[in-house]
Amino acid sequence: WGLPGHAEVGARALQPVLSPAIVEPIRGHVTAKRYLVAVEPAYHDRLSLASRMSLTEQGGPLAAGDAEAFAAGAFAAEAMRLRGYDDGGKVDGLVVPALETYRGLIAAALKPQRPVDPSWARDACSCASCRDPGNGQHLIDASVLDGWTVVRTDRTGDELTVTLHHRSGERHVCHIPTAGPGDLPAEPWGPAFAEQLRAGSTSWPGDHGALVDQLARRGIALLHDCGVEPGTVLEVGNTIGFVRETNYGALFDVVAEPDPVNLAFTPLALHAHTDNPYREPCPTVQLLHCLAAANDGGSSRFVDGFAAAEMLRAEEPAAFETLTTTDVTFRYRSTGVDLQARRPLIELDCDGAVRAVSVNNRSMEPLGADRADAVTFYGAYRTLVDLLDRDDVGIEITLRPGELVAFDNRRVLHGRRAFPVTERRHLQGCYIDIDAIRSAARQAGIGR
CATH class of the missing domain: 1.10.3210.10 (Hypothetical protein af1432)
Structure with missing residues (x-):
């Protein structure tokens, strides 16, 4: 003891x-x-x-x-x-x-505790003369940040108080909240999450809190009791956010077509991938509503791309480094459109945390023929794809009619198993932006 x-x-x-x-x-x-x-x-x-x-x-x-x-x-x-x-x-x-x-x-x-910078303290002050009490927006600009000296610092509860003295003789007491701005840390998941996802499914219509919570923390959420009425996915999308229209329209049907403009509209198997990485910006949240399920095949696979990227960082650091520093071109061409965007397969923020994973073999253009790093890149790319296909990475579920899955397209990769062309499998989908989801999560206090 x-x-x-x-x-x-x-x-x-x-x-x-x-x-x-x-x-x-x-x-x-x-x-x-x-x-x-x-x-x-x-x-x-x-x-x-x-x-x-x-x-x-x-x-x-x-x-x-x-x-x-x-x-x-x-x-x-x-x-x-x-x-x-x-x-x-x-x-x-x-x-x-x-x-x-x-x-x-x-x-x-464990970050080192550095002395308080006076310009930072002046900028971070939340008093009524520095920020509007109603909306929290700055009332001061960069011109007033220079010329200050820290006289005293005090920490009390959830506030840092910094007393500043200006070379002009002015004195200002900065009141700075120590709580973060409502960060929403991603919670990783793996194969065991399949049961949790279904167990945490919520009915529609109903309380949106659980849906927002799951999307913000896990990057994926499941709804049931949505019925099989065409267009329901737009109702859900416009309720929890704002539907983003693309060249496919506000709503798109995922169903096998005789002359498909996209391989998604076939009965072929699809590897875990990111949707529309050729757009700038890339769609952030995708909703898929099951209207009809195939009796044979057609199950969906989802992979936590952030967790997979961290596995790659730990197991193959050189491959991880290559995929975070090599931009590739994604491209989609069809009647009336030629969409292109360049990005690395794994994007990091300024602190080195994974911010987005973009993998789509169908729309990724080859590197330039004169690229000296081609061998290194393709070796790293294959390592990542092999990891994404592993049985100990990702989950597999069969969406039932009336179920709707929503997921963060920058984080969660999705794919499917092939199904016979004679089977009728019909999903309807749409895209919304993640900012509405994260805003709702912050208002609900998630991550604070």
């Missing part, structure tokens, strides 16, 4: 690399236990056996004066919250997420 001084030892070890907002609750979580036992006697009975056994060695319940002093401390609430996690983690048979789940949080926490 916990040794008497483990909280202090741990805090001292972490202090050089983590901020006080993280270190101090760790330092105080044992004192929080002693405080809670002192002010709430029944709390003792809820402790694990190990925590009860270590309580005496740690000094027992706090005396009244010490309890009052602890409660008044700057990080008391955070220490007690951490104490709750400590208690909740001491349960036999508890299943916890893999460490990889917390990689982003750990990386953010």
Whole structure:
């Protein structure tokens, strides 16, 4: 069980690399236990056996004066919250997420703590003279950011307060929220997610919260009870966002045609792919509504492209580097259109996180004949495609009539198994933009 001084030892070890907002609750979580036992006697009975056994060695319940002093401390609430996690983690048979789940949080926490930059503080200030209280938009511009010196910084709760002095003699106190701008971290998934996807399916019409939550976190969501009325996909799309019209129209039918303008409109198998990577911008959310399912074949396959890219980064770093730094051309030509866009197969943001995966063998143009890096690129490309086809990557489901799947086209690749030309398989689809989904998720508090 916990040794008497483990909280202090741990805090001292972490202090050089983590901020006080993280270190101090760790330092105080044992004192929080002693405080809670002192002010709430029944709390003792809820402790694990190990925590009860270590309580005496740690000094027992706090005396009244010490309890009052602890409660008044700057990080008391955070220490007690951490104490709750400590208690909740001491349960036999508890299943916890893999460490990889917390990689982003750990990386953010380990970022060096730099001195506050005065220009940044002035720009980040949220007071009523700097940002409109109604809409949060800036009332100041870059011309007022120069010439400041930091006089003092204070952290209280969810706010950083920075006092600035200007060379003109002006003084300004910046109030800066420490909470992020509603980031929506992607949660990776693999083959086991197939059951979760169907179990988490929601009926239509109904509460859109679960749909938004799944799309924002997992990049894919399933609806049922949508009926088989043609055009329903547009109703869903216009309810949760804004339908984006393309050369296929606002709505398109995925059905085998005698003279198809796209191989999607055939009974052929399709490898996991991104839709329309030849557009700029590429459609971000695709909706597919099943009106009729084939009795033989035609099942759908979905792959978390972000998770696959991270697997490639870990297993084949050289291939990952090649695919993030080599632009390729995607092209689609048909009656009245010649659409082209250039992008790498794996796009990264400025922090190195995967932002988009674009794979479509049907529309990817070959590299130029004089490209010296062709051998390297095609080797990396084959490595990625082989990974996407692996049984331990992705899920396979058969959409039933009345079901509708929505997915982030920049993240989730989709494909299908072949089906006999005699089978009637009919999906209707449309595209919407991801910004409406992410906006709804932020308003619902997802990711905060």
